[in-house]
Amino acid sequence: DGKWIVYDVHTPPERSAGSELEQEPRFLPNGTPGTFVGSHLLLSDTQGNGVSEICPAKGNCWRASWSPDSSRVAFYSDADGIPQIWMYDLKLKASKKISAAKIKAKLWLGDEAYWCSDGKKVFVPLAPSITRKTEAPSAAVGPKDSGIQIYSSGKESSEPAKSEPVQDYTEFFLSENNATLASIDVASGMVKEIVPSTTEPRPSCLTLSPSGKWIVYLSVYRLNDPASTKAFYDLAIVPAEGGPVHVIAKDLEVNDNDYYTLAYRWRPSHDQLVYYKNARLWWLDLNEKAAEPKQIAAELGDVAPFPILFTRDGNRLIIGTQPVDRKDYSGFWPSSLAIFSLETNTIHRMQFDPSLQYDQVLTSSKNIAWEPAENEFGSIWRNSESGEKSIFRNNLESGKGTTSKKELGHFQSIGAAGQDTMFVAYEDAATPPDIYQINHNLQRQKRISNIEPRFDNVRLGSVERFQTEIKEKDGKKITAQTAVILPTGTKKGDKLPTLVFHYAGLPLSRSADRFLAGSPASVPISVFVTRGYAALLTDLMIGPEGVPGNPAQEMVDLLLPQVNRAAELGYTDINRVGLIGQSYGGYSTAAIITKTNLFRAAVAISGVYDLPGTYAWMLNGLTPHINWSEQGQGRMGTHPWKDLTRYIENSPYYQADKIQTPLLLIHGGNDDTSPVQDAEKMFVALQRLNKTAQLAVYDKEGHTINTWSLEKAVDATQRILDFLARYIPVKS
Known part of the structure; x- marks a missing residue:
């Protein structure tokens, strides 16, 4: 209400x-x-x-x-x-x-409870009666409880009863996502199973149709190709009181931006839904006796996976069009929008300035766009040059948009209270995350929450942005965006000691939208800026995943011009620059300093350093770095036996003799993403070559410092500060 x-x-x-x-x-x-x-x-x-x-x-x-x-x-x-x-x-x-039944809770959005229209029942995912391990299962086969693991390949795997594919993630995905779909009577707590967990396709997350007659669910996702990083699931429907399951669509690709909540939408007040498959939109009307999916808005050609939103009256769809791959691990995004009328089958195409990138449409609920005035909706677009966000009022009839306000912060829609008011979670570099009321002119009016009062007294200096024009090897010019976070009381021209943050493939400059600029290396940037370091947030948009590349050199070619530009503009003392990164950024840090001696110190957190050696790393019988190397971030495009030279040239471990920069390696002893042995090998290589290095391994800790135990996270943070102080001192 x-x-x-x-x-x-x-x-x-x-x-x-x-x-x-x-x-x-x-x-x-x-x-x-x-x-x-x-x-x-x-x-x-x-x-x-x-x-x-x-x-x-x-x-x-x-x-x-x-x-x-x-x-x-x-x-x-x-x-x-x-x-x-x-x-x-x-x-x-x-x-x-309400009930003693055990909920099958997920890591991802989409597992929430759904109320029936009269409020007497809720529909939920329950834990299966079949107990599965919550860790990735071993693919090995051996005598039961013998402590022996046997792996088979080639002719040795000819007996199916004795072996399974090493790359089979099926059991792991089922253990984390498979559920029994059930209704629970709110008054009595009585449970009724609607779709048992063993039903095919295996159920995971559900929604309820507007009338309450139907459940639609997405199956547990799977890898159709073991060598690919793309996951798929099926869309199925079943009567809410129970009955046969009917598969609506197979092989919908999972969207990395949100695993379970972007695949389809219910039309308000109608048992009709729209879903996305193969860059097209499909429609299913459950009011028809022999309901079959049909394509809609075909004239648009390829559409983006989002937004797909209904207007308040349910008669029009707001659709993302002209999809583009931003090459930042987030898949395809729209570069424009269109309005499709369900009543007349007509389309209004909207056009936006090419310098603007889509951010979001403001929503009153998961399925419905917020309309601050009759025939209007709000959308947010980011200027690719300045980073500034424009909030538009878009006309549903004409397709035209007018700028209502410009911001530099991060918005997340929460819900609306009619046309006049909606609520968002908002934050920017100087504003802690809280809930705000915005009016029909899309202006922030009132802070509703005060989640962490202590943040009210924490401030950094200014956040500034600049661009660097970079000429690539093929002669093509690109423009890189960089954000600078300055300590309080400093300004452009002060030539400060600078810590460079980076993560190849991500536009890290966008972290400046977050309060205190976030924690892009898993340690808060504020830790360094409040101690006198400027923070440089760089964009390293290197080549695409799955294509043979030379990421080490590509990173250097994009990073150094941005650092030099910061020095030219007076932000950075070029003789006091450090480098820090975590995960792929940890790998990148070590790789970059094999190519340049610019940095006075470097900190690599939770990285991999020996690409051919890590390729076949086995964790609980699975080999995650095969996909990572060939199709993912590793950007090798093939296996080491086909292109060993490329693997070695891009491995800091094999290029350790070229490193002159003091390097601090930090790693969790129980990191199940990047094996700690890689950090140990990297250190031993540097130690043997008499290079300046330190390795800190934190027992029983995982991949990211900000999830470690407080004592060890503080120790790691202080260790980084001490290391930087030795090689990049801050003048008093």
Whole structure:
């Protein structure tokens, strides 16, 4: 009814030695996703007059879902030991458990509860009765409980009963996502299974049709090609009271921006849905007796996977068009929008300035665009040169848009209270993340929440941006964007000691949209800027994944011009520059300093350094770096036996003799993304060559410092600061 907001706040737990959180689990033994440990839900009126905790006194709670009459909130909590569904009653101001059934909670959005229209039942994913391991299973086969693992290949794998493909992720995906779809009576807690977990296609996440007659679900995703990084799932439908499952569409590609919530949309007040497949839109009308999908808006040609949103009356679709691959690991994005009328089958194409990049359409709910005025909707576009965001009021009839406001921050739609008001989560470099009310002119009017009051007194200096024109080897000129975060009291021209942040393939300059510029190397940038370092956030848009490349040299060719430009503009003292990166950025850091001696110190966190050696790394019987090397970030395009020279030339380990920059290597001992052995090998190589280096391995920690135990995260951060102070001192 637009009077209340429920939002979740996450307070990271202190992970103590010997606890179940010690080793950064994906799931706790009870089935709670590790990402929700420390999460709780708060209720506020939309005037910001008061905040209430709606969770039980203990445990974690997450995934709020309003009842149709806005009098109750369903949510998940493990207060009684396992994830279960609970309900908060606004009149009683109290929470209670609805059912003892165990919820199959997911790491990703899309597993929330769905209320039926009369509010008497909720539809949820339940944990299967078949117990599966929550870790990636071993593909080895051996005598039961013998401690022996046997792997087979070629002729040795001719007996199917004795071996499975090493690259088969099926069991792992099922263990994390497979669910029984069920309804639960809110009053009695009685459970009715609708789709058992063993049904094909294997169910994962559901939604309920507007009438409540139908459940549509997405299956557990899978890799159709073991050598590919692309995942797929099927879309299926079943009567809400139970019955045969009908597959609507097979092999919908999973979108990396949001695994489960972008695939399809229900039309408001109609049992009709639209879904995206193979760059086309398809329509299914469940009111027809022999309903079969049909293509719509075919005249648009290829469309983007998002946005696909209905107008408030449900009679028009807002569609992303002219898809482009931004080559930043986020897949295809729209470069324009179109309006498609479901009543007349007509299309209005919208045009935007080519310098603008699509960010989002403001939404009143998951399926519906917010309309601040009759026949208008709001959209946000980023200027590719300045980073500034323009908020447009777009006319649904003419397709024309007018700029309402310009911002440099990050928006996330929460919901609307009619045409006049909607609510967003907003943050920028100087503004901590909170919920704000915006009016029909798309202006921020009032802060509703104050999630972390201590942030009100934390500030950095100015955030500035510049561009660098870079000439590539083929003669083509490109423009790189760079953001500079300055310490308080400093300005352009002060020539500051500078720490360069980078992550090849990502436009890292966009991190400047986040409060205190975020943590792009898994350590808050504010740690360094408040100690006198300028932070340079660079864009390294190197060649595409899956294509043979030379990433080490490509990174250097894009990075050095940006650093030199920062020095020319007076931001940076070129003689006091450091380099830092995490994960692929850790690899990149070590790779870059094999090609240049510009940097006075470098910090590589959680990287891989021996590409051919890591290629065949086996984790629980799976070999994740085969895909990573051939089709993913590694950009080798093939296996080492076909192009060993390329692997070696791009491996810092084999180029260690060229490194002159002091290097700090930091790694978690239980990193299941980048093996710690790579950091150890890299250090030993530098040690043998008498290079200046330090290795810090943190036992039982994982891939990212900001998820480590507090004690070790603080130690790693202080170690980085001490290392930088020795080689890049900040003048008093």
